[in-house]
Amino acid sequence: MTSCRRRARWQLAVTSAVRRIGWLPVVGSGAAVGLLLVLDATVWRGVGGALVPKERVVDAVLPLAVGLQAAFLLSPEDEKPLELLLSCPRPLSWTLAERLLAMVLLQGGVAVVGTVASLAMGAEGITLAVGRWLSPSLLLGSIAVYLALSTRQGALGALSVVVLWGGMLLGGDALLERWPWLWPLHLYLQPDSVSLAAYCINRATLALAGVVFISLSVSLTRDEERLLGIRGAGRGGAG
Numbered sequence: 001m002t003s004c005r006r007r008a009r010w011q012l013a014v015t016s017a018v019r020r021i022g023w024l025p026v027v028g029s030g031a032a033v034g035l036l037l038v039l040d041a042t043v044w045r046g047v048g049g050a051l052v053p054k055e056r057v058v059d060a061v062l063p064l065a066v067g068l069q070a071a072f073l074l075s076p077e078d079e080k081p082l083e084l085l086l087s088c089p090r091p092l093s094w095t096l097a098e099r100l101l102a103m104v105l106l107q108g109g110v111a112v113v114g115t116v117a118s119l120a121m122g123a124e125g126i127t128l129a130v131g132r133w134l135s136p137s138l139l140l141g142s143i144a145v146y147l148a149l150s151t152r153q154g155a156l157g158a159l160s161v162v163v164l165w166g167g168m169l170l171g172g173d174a175l176l177e178r179w180p181w182l183w184p185l186h187l188y189l190q191p192d193s194v195s196l197a198a199y200c201i202n203r204a205t206l207a208l209a210g211v212v213f214i215s216l217s218v219s220l221t222r223d224e225e226r227l228l229g230i231r232g233a234g235r236g237g238a239g
Helices: 002-010 014-021 024-041 054-070 081-087 092-120 126-151 154-178 180-185 196-220 224-228 230-238
Strands: none
Touching: 014 092, 024 054, 024 092, 054 092, 054 126, 054 154, 092 126, 092 196, 126 154, 126 196, 154 180, 180 196
């Protein structure tokens, strides 16, 4: 019995994680990508200055979708501590890993399908296409998780993602005109506006920053009592 419990403690439960995080965010991002690609193939076809060019459809949608979903993957304010610990008899870091993996599989599927569709419509090569959405999605998703865990408020993580996404998408180029040295952190730096080496450095910097925020998020899950509010509740009762 003890060995069975130990195996269950460290066994991935991606299926249950998929049920927990839900399909609605994935359906939403898939619908948005599909709609924009259809518009590019019909209404905007042959028209200069399309609102969202086909090569930028996935990277315009996916980082926002990933960030918003990541903000509520393990949001302490939305899950009762006792229910969470009983339903997931494993460290919170493991629970977080399960839900991150489930989100990556679902949203990654949307990204792959959207990328293939854009390539079929004549977009650039696959390396640039993947580089456009992969690093920004990693960074915004990791920031959302970190803010949700550190503040115990998923809504704050989601709001921060919306602000960063909108600011970089709409005003990132203007920001670089003011402060050119910020180019390594521009989420939507375009490969045709800089050298290939500079673009690769930009993508690598964003990805590295995302890894750092994920590492910080994992470290926060080690203090389960603080994260779930158990310690604060206990102190309040004692007082």
